[in-house]
Amino acid sequence: MSGLKKTATTSAPIHGLIGERWSPRAFADRSVEPEKLRSLFEAARWAASSYNGQPWIFIVGTKDHPEDYKRVLDCFVEFNQSWAKSAPVVALSVAKLKFEHNGEMNRHAFHDVGAAAATLTIQAEALGLAVHQMGGILPEKAREIFGIPEGYEAVAGIAIGYPGEAHTLPDHLKEPEVAPRERKALNSFVFSGKWGKVAPIVGGKP
Numbered sequence: 001m002s003g004l005k006k007t008a009t010t011s012a013p014i015h016g017l018i019g020e021r022w023s024p025r026a027f028a029d030r031s032v033e034p035e036k037l038r039s040l041f042e043a044a045r046w047a048a049s050s051y052n053g054q055p056w057i058f059i060v061g062t063k064d065h066p067e068d069y070k071r072v073l074d075c076f077v078e079f080n081q082s083w084a085k086s087a088p089v090v091a092l093s094v095a096k097l098k099f100e101h102n103g104e105m106n107r108h109a110f111h112d113v114g115a116a117a118a119t120l121t122i123q124a125e126a127l128g129l130a131v132h133q134m135g136g137i138l139p140e141k142a143r144e145i146f147g148i149p150e151g152y153e154a155v156a157g158i159a160i161g162y163p164g165e166a167h168t169l170p171d172h173l174k175e176p177e178v179a180p181r182e183r184k185a186l187n188s189f190v191f192s193g194k195w196g197k198v199a200p201i202v203g204g205k206p
């Protein structure tokens, strides 16, 4: 496993699984055990969702099944294909846009698919695996390739594998791979009372 740590610098304690998780582009040339892969989707299964609608579908391709793998990879934009092809597992998340219980639009469908993906990434971290999510996909190509029906929409790409070594990446991707992770400060997005007023719990005036 890669020794590259990019531990979050935090302003309050957080769980190690969250602090250590990051999104690599280099993956080890090693397949992921099917039972571990199954655990990732089991974790996604237990995410919270609006009305417990569970509006997520995952289309998975592993290198053990090269045709299925290529079909998923082909749905990524070229830049993402250039590095994601080193991951032994690629996936697409898809959202079901309407609720089953009443046929109404589910305003939180993408939100819930994201929550399931986030849960999957934490499970991956717990198993020593790494996940890199991608917005850079071709949703209409995915619709065509997989026959995604109306009422569903591809949301994101996901690369999964054991972490690799930065030096295996093309030159232009080496620097971002080793750069520290950055985040906005808590006081820039935790408000109370009115829009833009920093919440006291993150240092705002009471």
Ligand SMILES: Cc1cc2nc3c(=O)[nH]c(=O)nc-3n(C[C@H](O)[C@H](O)[C@H](O)COP(=O)(O)O)c2cc1C
Pocket: 021, 022, 023, 024, 080, 132, 133, 134, 135, 136, 137, 156, 181
């Ligand atoms: C919904 C979503 C879309 C993303 N799209 C891309 C992408 O298309 N290509 C890419 O290389 N990284 C992509 N990323 C990875 C982010 O750039 C990365 O999560 C962010 O820089 C924070 O880094 P960290 O995950 O290592 O903490 C995406 C992440 C998410 C959650």
